[in-house]
Amino acid sequence: MNVPFYEKIWMYAAAVIIAGFAITVAVGYGASALQPPSHVETIDPAKVFSDPRFAQRGVTRTERGATVVMVGMMFTYNPNEIRVPAGKPVTFRLTSVDVTHGFQIVGTNGNTMIVPGYVSQFTTTFAQPGEYLIVCNEYCGTGHHLMSAKLIVEATP
Numbered sequence: 001m002n003v004p005f006y007e008k009i010w011m012y013a014a015a016v017i018i019a020g021f022a023i024t025v026a027v028g029y030g031a032s033a034l035q036p037p038s039h040v041e042t043i044d045p046a047k048v049f050s051d052p053r054f055a056q057r058g059v060t061r062t063e064r065g066a067t068v069v070m071v072g073m074m075f076t077y078n079p080n081e082i083r084v085p086a087g088k089p090v091t092f093r094l095t096s097v098d099v100t101h102g103f104q105i106v107g108t109n110g111n112t113m114i115v116p117g118y119v120s121q122f123t124t125t126f127a128q129p130g131e132y133l134i135v136c137n138e139y140c141g142t143g144h145h146l147m148s149a150k151l152i153v154e155a156t157p
């Protein structure tokens with residue numbers, strides 16, 4: 001088969017680029033131990049509601065701040081409305097029972113993916129009391145655009 005010279009150049013260039021991507025993935029996996037976003041904590045997505053970490057969902061307040069436990073599912077969050085204190089660190093612990101969802105607290109730096117099989121966790125502090133919208137920013141199915149929740153940040157006395 002007679003392959004023209006320029007065609008060959010592009011073929012080899014494409015092969016080098018593909019090899020480069022494959023090496024990047026291999027190095028990321030092997031050397032850097034890359035994992036899905038958040039800290040590495042796994043959970044059986046079929047048993048989320050009976051898992052002690054997620055059996056009790058909602059907000060737990062302490063002197064120092066609050067912890068929010070929430071589950072994402074097609075096409076809502078459980079619970080769907082939460083109240084947290086302003087000016088104190090709030091730790092969110094999230095997981096999914098079905099597909100990958102997003103979790104974005106609009107207008108804040110609270111933003112993570114919710115991946116089935118993993119617990120996503122992040123901590124943030126809300127300086128401003130008020131009502132915040134939580135939206136799913138990962139396409140998760142036909143009801144994706146309906147998937148939201150309400151976060152109420154209450155002024156602390």
Ligand code: CUA
Nearest residue numbers: 101136140144
């Ligand atoms: Cu859940 Cu999009």
